[in-house]
Amino acid sequence: MITDIYNWQDQAKEYFIKENYVQAANLYEQAITIEPNTISYYWDLGLLLLLQGQEAEAQMTWMLPMTEADEEQLEMWTNELFKVLQIEAQRREALAEYSLVWLIRQHIREINPTHINNLLQIFLLSIRLQKFEQINDFKEWGLIELLNTKEKIEINTELLMEVLKEFLNIAHLHPINLNLIEASLPYFSDPHQCFCILLPAAMQIGHTLRQPLLAASLLELYLQLEPDNVENLRHLATFYQDARNYSQGIETARLCYSLSESLADKIFALHLMLRGLMSAGGYWQEICTTCEELETVYKQFIKAQRIPLEEGRILRLLTPSFAIPHIKDAPADFRAIHNKVAEIFQNYIQPFSQSQGKNYVRKIINNQSLTHHPKKLKIGYISYALRNHSVGWLARWLFQHHDRDKFDIHTYFVNYTLVNDYLQEWYLTQAGKARQLGINGLEIADQIYQDEIDILIDLDSITLDITSEVMALKPAPIQVTWLGWDASGIPAIDYFIADPYVLPDDAQNYYTEKIWRLPQTYIAVDGFEIGVPTLRRDDLDIPMDAVVYLSAQRGYKRHPETTRWQMQIIKQVPNSYFLIKGLAEEETIKRFFYQIAEEEGVDCSRLRFLPQVHSESVHRANLGIADIVLDTFPYNGATTTLETLWMGIPLVTRVGEQFAARNSYTMMMNAGITEGIAWTDEEYIEWGIRLGKDETLRQQVVLKLKASRQTAPLWNGKQFTREMEKAYEQMWQNYSGSQLYGIQT
Template identity: 45%
Template sequence: MMTINLDNKISSTQKLLSIQQYEQNIVENTREVSNYWYLGLAFLLEGREEEAQITWMAPFLEFEEESEQWLQQLTEILLNAAQQQEANSNYQLAWVVRQHIKEFFPDDINNILKIIELDIDLNIHALENNINQLIEIISQLTEVPIFDENLLTTVLEKLVYPDPVNTPPFVNQLVETLVPHLENSETIIPLLIGKADAYYRCSNYYMSIYFAEFALRLEPNNLDCIIKIIPPLQRLGLDYIKKSIDWVKKYLTLAQEPIEQIIGSHYLLEAFLTSCESWEESVRAYQKHKSCLSNLVISKSDNETLVRMLPVGSFLLYMEDNPSENRLIRNGLAALCQQVVQKSFPENINTYKQRFNSTRPSLKERPLRIGYLSECFRTHSVGFLAWWLLKYHNRQQFDIYLYSLKENIYDPQQQAYKNEFSDRFHQECFSMVAMADKINQDEIDILVDLDSLTSYGNCAILALKPAPIQVSWLGYDATGFSTVDYFIADNYVLPESAQDYYTEKIWRLPQNYIGIDGFSVGTPTISRESLDISNDGIIYFSSQTGLKRNPHNIRLQMQIIKQVPNSYFLLKSHRSNHQDLQDFIAPIAEAEGVDLECLRFLPSAPTDMEHRANLAIADVVLDTYPYNGATTTLETLWMGIPLVTRVGEQFAARNSYTMMMNVGVTEGIAWSDEEYVEWGVRLGKDAALRQQIAWKLRQSRQTSPLWNGKKFAREMENAYQQMWQNYSGS
């Protein structure tokens, strides 16, 4: 038996007679066993534990009768005493009393649960032993265990919430053992969903799925449980994406509300496009998705569940190049979501505004405080592209703070950020409101959002506006929130007319909206010989996620291959199974009269450095439309490879255009489908032109602002200073 020092002894007069009086009662009536129970309890509460045990054992040894009834009576007295101590916050005494109840009735599930709760509160190291003992007791039962469900919920909350991800394995075993026996699952499902969320935030997708599916076992048609299974499956990629389609379809079958239908169609589109499934189904899903979004905006709904719509709208960019219409849908949706968020947290928002009104330091008083907000301070395109700006910031003129919405994971890029920014790198497991409060407490002057529509957390924080100036840069596109003041662009990536359909003011940098120092390149793992391609064969290359592929763009690419003799097309898609990509493209190629022997389907390279090295095999890279490459375009240009891109109207359809203009290459820029094919054919047939472009691209490494991260940092800093001057009037 375990004991503990009793620092909080209670007086024997608290609803108990004195030890002397109980001893006198026993002398006067030795057969009244309750006097032994109360005398032992009085000893116990005075810290005289051995005397208590001896006193309780006396009747059993002396009278040898009615032992079971006496044990029940003693246990009831001890339980009442324990509950009284708990009510009076005397938890150490309660813990000691319950240990003795456990000796008499070691299989009492509720008593052990209460001991576990006290273990947690008192930080007693018996926690694991007690949980394992409880698991063993339940596993040996032949009948359904009976226990206090509210007590179990309280215990699990205390076990799980402090660190949902890193809870010990024995806690998960306790969940598996007891939760299936709950009669009322309403209290425990939110706990399991919260645990699934926590694992998802730190990219532990398997455990996230495990807890979401566990919650679903308790309530098989619970939409909140189903929707927690879908994103981690899709993040795992490959065959898991196809598995997610069945879950999405189940979700849509059960969904009743328009918002639920939008959420479901959003994930269905992601699954269809990423896995290169039926294009016809993708189009139908998109049409329904867009129609539901439009109707929601028109309805001007004020439903609290609108917060789930915060980051929705990215598939408008993938499926069509129609910003004058689609931006208005996104802007309207953002306005509705922002209204709901701000209505939910008026005190926080008022606190932020008070700071804005009271402190407007001039640039001479102190350095500007710039906060960067992202889920992607890790091995990710955004994490890589942002690195150069953050690395080259002038730390004398600017105080830089990073706010990471992705929990701690082992990642070399993330570690580099931590090393570089030390205590200014904030990665606590905050709620979105708590993170907004942290940004406000740090007195950030300009908050820069790096993720845009890729992040629920970024959107929520931007809607709360914890900084007086908020800016969007990188990400997919602008968010559409009126709380965001500026959207960083340049003179090419958005046409002059774009301001007509953006709520944010477009801030055009003088040269380019991105600048980096270049890329590290590894050792190639493919060769012409390994791909059975002759040395004089012309190799076209396309490496994009399945989200960016569509039959129309692929048909244009096939027309190019068909017209260039001895040409081959190498294709791969990030997160897609290359067999799925082949099944998607082969029928289009056959319809265009392209021999399938001209196509090569490659699996994704295990590292970015290897991927870039393998790019060197290409003679020409064919871009996607209406969503161009971004990082992939930068990699292509860095490797000195000619690129054919189709320029559109939306931001996503002009990334390659602005990058090519900034390296001084116009060959390959197409303004129509016809030009796209023409450039593709010309570059395939004209080796001298390809060499000329390759030379320009090699020279651009020394001259282009695209490859000058330090210069780009100065341009961004100038922009920040001008923004602040406009705001402060200084």
């Protein structure tokens, strides 16, 4: 019983602080009996009931005075109740009592369903408490409609930023993302804040989850805030191209180049232009002009005094030169530029990492650890491509046949994807200790260094900037590039794996890495999975007695000079047809081939453009429709060449000087085949005509290829693995010896 009407509230407050809600509520009930018109008592009593879990009673208590209120009183009393609950929610949040905060804020929403900051708070609490399950719940809150209202809303932009981050994280691919982001744009006073949210989300969606079209849609929204943001345009051009929207990707890259001011930015913008033009295929004149401009800007960059670059621009320096070998076969000239840029790249990367507290300097403690390595050699493989990718298809025999008694295998999956990928799952079972990593180069290098890897094998070369960054940091004492592409030229890499054929004898003159030539082949496979073919000659309106030529390469390998050779072959082989397959912009690549065919006097009705198929195994099965495969130059096939030879199909290739122009040559030599190897342009045409006209010769090659499966080095993954392992042991012995010599002197 209340004895002092003026002191009871102090007592109630004391009960409240001690969480004795029952006694505090009793005091408020008595007070209401004595002073029923003091409205604030109802707000406090309802809160006390809510804290006891009596939600229905709490709501009833709050509604009692509301039922008799006029319009003015109703608005005033609703605001009072809102403030009481808001203060308690904030107090409980400071105490990290998030479940209780969530409950209180849900009742605030009942009172004021359009209070946007409260809705944002509820969303964040729902994520933290794992209560957010249905996108439809979010829609029912009407948050997007509130953001789109024309009336001015007082909104906590920091809360809004957190909500955007969380929503993009939990619902990557949901279309509601676009609506939420578009509605939020007007509330960003600083566009950079918005960009810092959208770009990481777009990169995850576009690269990791492989949904470039949705990623592009995210970045398109940002154009409303900053249409000339070069960084946004760079990524937008990339996603357009990845989504095979080549024309838009090329136009965006051109805009990016026109807005770029620094040499580093121009280099990457030119790369984006080349990437789009070459992937589309057929834009040859512009490709050549853009390539010349890239080389000019590279030379200017090399001559310029060192200028400060942040990490993003540093990482973009190497990848653009990937385009040049597709256009011309001049390795000495190319590597003179590329190696210098790779050196500059490393000279930027290492000080930058050291400024972040990273310095991977290995200290050998004693001589015994060098001369008698007491443990198994730790071999690390790093790649983003151990999945449904050419590297993924070709590297698996090395992983499968490794001698685990002698070698401790660690595998570093860069930008590990969560999407369903059979080949990626296979590697996880064969990878030894698998590290599923993201795209932070310093974190990846840290992991490699902590794992004390002895020999680190780079399977990406310059095709991924993150891997190049890791290699430049030198987290392992011995570093090697293999398979993914030509040597990267990064000074921190010690060796480049080759064989007697894939590089000419004088190649060491223009390579910074020591070329380590395996005795027979730099790659071997035990075979390929073959599906059920979906191509038939009658479906393509090709007579059964016709001679069928095939070229299956991406658009960026299509060179007009090589295409002229191919048309001259078709022209001189009666009853012959040419099948063309590979990712490219359909109409552009058709115009490219039709124009050259007409110029060479070949009826365009003899050309067939094949669609892509749903699986690699079906693609390989469909190769069987061809009598002869015509290789590309100056950038040969690699995986496609192996698949062609495994299917027993004669191949015509033109051998050049650079790594990319000698892949088919080494593979044919290691399959025991010399028929079809051309050392001049004229020989390429001659071999194409001869194999087309001489059915007996074709059959002899087919039989040799089929027999080679049992004897040739190219098809002996186990023997190849032993040769790689021997190379690793010799590399370690060389390293140990050099370290010992240094210690003794």
